[in-house]
Amino acid sequence: MNININVLFHILFLNIPTLFFSQNKEELSILNSEIKNKSDKFITNKSFHKAQHFFLSKNWDSTLVHSMKQLSITKNEELKNYCHYFRGHSFNEKKLFKEAQQEFASISKNFYFYYNTRLFLGTIAIEKNEFQQAIQYFKDVEEINTPNIFGVKKSNIEHNLGICYLHLKKYDKAETFLLKSVKKQENEKDTLILIGAYGNIATLYYDQYKDDLAIPYFQKAYKLAKKTTDFDIKRRTAKNMAVVEENRKNYKSSIAYRKEFEKWKDSLNDQNKVWEVAKLEKEFAVQQKQKEVTVLEAENKLKVAERNKLFYSAIGLLVLLASGGYFYREKIKTNKIIVAQKGVLDELNATKDKLFSIVSHDLRSSVNALKTSNSKLQESLETKNFTELDTQLNNNSAITNGAYNLLDNLLHWALLQTQQGYFEITSMRLFIIVEHVAYNYKPLLLDKNISLENTVAKKDLIDADQESLKIILRNLLDNSIKFSNKNGSIKVYSRNTNDTFCELVIEDTGLGMTESTRLELLKDTALLSKKENEDIIGTGLGMQLVKQMIQKNKGKFNIESELGKGTKMIVSLPKTAG
Amino acid sequence: MDNINVLIIEDTKAQSDALSKVLNANNYNIVGVATSYKDALDFFYNNKVDIVIIDIFLNGNPDGITFAETINVVPDASRPFVFLTSSTDRKIFERAKLTQPFSFLMKPFNELEILYAIEMAVEKFYAQNDVFLSDEEDTVISKDYLFIKKGKSLKKVLLNDIIYIEVEEKYCNIITEKEKFVILISLTKILDLLDNAIFCRTHRNFIVNTEKIIEIIPGDNLILLSGGHKATLSDTYKTIIKKIRTLR
Secondary structure: OHHHHHHHHHHHHHHHHHHHHHHHHHHHHHHHHHHHHHHHHHOOOHHHHHHHHHHHOOOHHHHHHHHHHHHHHOOOHHHHHHHHHHHHHHHHHOOOHHHHHHHHHOOOOOOOOHHHHHHHHHHHHHHOOOHHHHHHHHHHHHHOOOOOOOOOOHHHHHHHHHHHHHHOOOHHHHHHHHHHHHHHHHHHOOHHHHHHHHHHHHHHHHHOOOHHHHHHHHHHHHHHHHHOOOHHHHHHHHHHHHHHHHHOOOHHHHHHHHHHHHHHHHHHHHHHHHHHHHHHHHHHHHHHHHHHHHHHHHHHHHHHHHHHHHHHHHHHHHHHHHHHHHHHHHHHHHHHHHHHHHHHHHHHHHHHHHHHHHHHHHHHHHHHHHHHHHHHHHHHHHHOOHHHHHHHHHHHHHHHHHHHHHHHHHHHHHHHHHOOEOOOEEEEEHHHHHHHHHHOOHHHHHHHOOEEEEOOOOOOEEEEEHHHHHHHHHHHHHHHHHOOOOOOEEEEEEEOOOOOEEEEEEEEOOOOOOHHHHHHHHOOOOOOOOOOOOOOOOOOHHHHHHHHHHHHOOOEEEEEEEOOOEEEEEEEEEEOOO | OEOEEEEEEOOOHHHHHHHHHHHHHOOEEEEEEEOOHHHHHHHHHHOOOOEEEEEOOEOOEOHHHHHHHHHHOOOOOOOOEEEEEOOOEHHHHHHHHOOOOOOEEEOOOOHHHHHHHHHHHHHHHOOOOOOOOOOOOOEEEOOOEEEEEEOOEEEEEEHHHEEEEEEEOOEEEEEEOOOEEEEEOOHHHHHHHOOOOOEEEEEOOEEEEHHHEEEEEHHHOEEEEHHHOEEEOOHHHOOHHHHOOOOO
16 A cells, blocks of 8 residues: 555656646747737836736746836736736746735736636645645636636646545546546547556556556556657656556566666666766867867967968068069169270270370470471571561461460360360351351461352351350361362351251362261261371361360261362251241 | 440450550550459549450459449449450359350450450340341440441440431431431331430431421421531421420
8 A cells, every 4th residue: 555655646746747848838838929919018018018028038037026016006907917927927937836826816807817827826736735725726717618728728627637636535536537638638649648647547546446447547558658758657657567566466577567667767867877978978079179179270370370471471582582683683784884884984085095195296296396496487587587587487376376276175175074164055146156267267278378258148047155166167167278278268158958957068179088087077986096197187186076066056067078079067056046 | 426435454464455456456445454453443433435345364363253243233334345254164154144244255366256246245235136247237326325337346426416317218317517427227226215305206207306406497397407407397296396495
């Protein structure tokens, strides 16, 4: 008998959570959504809105606080009912049954969810072993065939009633309710509840020593349990079978059941352990993974940093290389330029040296000629040979003229090289300048009996620096006279073939020159140092000066010549604009 | 027609002698040869000088430029001048150039060059460029004188000596108390340059020195001038009567 009670106890525990289970999970959500729909009209009340929100999100403590706030300020009965309902539910969830009972009891009868509150009260009564009270609540609900019992199946109510009667040992009533509920549950095919229900019925019969009726239900429960995966149920049904077989003195099968019971118990534990281990393993694995991830992250960071470092250093190297290459090339370029310049400078220096030697040679011969001439002069003076004196003086003046011209050219050449000379381009009449220069050559022309004609148009205006233009003309005239034969003629005239340039032509009927000499003369830097004709050809300094001065005056220079017939020196100078 | 008075500032006697010789040969009148800056100023302010020929370097200093700068301070008293120099030093030139109007002559120079330089100085000074070299004109008009090119040299005529000018196409007959000569100048230019308070047009071809008018006979369209000269007065220019205080 002792064992019997034990069995009953187990089965009761099996049952009640089943009821709660069904109400909590599947159907409470239906109930809750229904509550939400119905109570939404009150959400303009701030506190109620919060209470409802927290109720639906199962935050029971906050629900209690805000519903209390709402209760203290409202007088609307329906709103109050909802608040009481939230509070009762919350207290129930927190297992504060007494407070829950109070809250549910304060709900008025016309509350939309009134019967749900009754059911809550019923289950609470069962929890508190007040079975008589519980029967009262359940009967209220069961008798009224109302559809408004959200989330609760009729079978459950009958089941609960059966359990209550079972506890009160009113077996006949318990039997009717349990059988009623089993019938319905069989239809609903809820295996877990059905196993509990079979167990309860079996216990019912067993308590009344109706073993023949009880045993098939135990077996039914056991067989059904075999199909489930729930170890706990398997264990309980096996244990019940073992107790039953033991009482029937059928020890052999009892031991078998007992063993099975142990097995399920073990496997339950095992399962728990396995789960725990699995959980631990999982946690461990997760930790391991986490560690790996962090390690990988760190590695990645390191790699990225390293890659960046490499990248930047590569760029730096490239820039260094490029700039190095650039500077190297620049250096080579400048070196080339320097070498070229050096060549030019060397050449120029050599020319200069040569020039100096020629000039000094010329000067020395001139001065020497004067010296000898002077001694001759003294001689003539002593002998009073005046005709001889006259020719000698003329000769002297010619020598000094030549030497002076040479020195003058040298001076201007030096000034030109050092850029010290005054240079100002102005507009002037070409005719006048030619006249002025030619005036100095009158004695010389007379001496050689050369006629000079200046037929430059008086209106020809050109842009030039007066002094350098005079130097140009002086040298060109000097040359023309030098290379003219006696009784020759020199013509100076202008040609207006161009809009921007005025061509001044100095034409003589003298020696002329070969093509090679002409080209040589027109060359930019060459000084004519070859002395083909000791008496006539000079240093070339004059021509050099002419070319440079013309260039400085932005003019052009050309020579037309025929050997033995004469030469045309052509100077093109820019016309005065407008 | 008078010769032009030239002041020479030159410290080297040989050169000043040569210059004097050339200028005298071309009918220029040398009023003096100064050898220093101070002398030069004395000569300049105590004589009637028409042109100054200045050697830039006097005793090694560029006092010639200083002289030019000094006489330029009083514009009315200033005269045309020509710089002589043997130096082509750029700095000296830059400084000399500031004494506008600037004309210079490089030593050594010949006769043509010095005469040309003097003409250029006169043209530039009176801002009537390109007169003496052109074929169209030969006269520069200053406040007091006509500078006329005669042959190779310049002559001057005091404006106050002119009695009247008779225009004949491109030529102008200048009639003074003593002489009568022809110059080349355009009518518009001469009218423009003469002081029109003194010289008035009386006829298409006549410009009369109002100070030389003795009698105006409007009925005969005649103006009697000093020295027995006569000029024509046309109807167009009869307003001249109002301008002149006359005794009737």
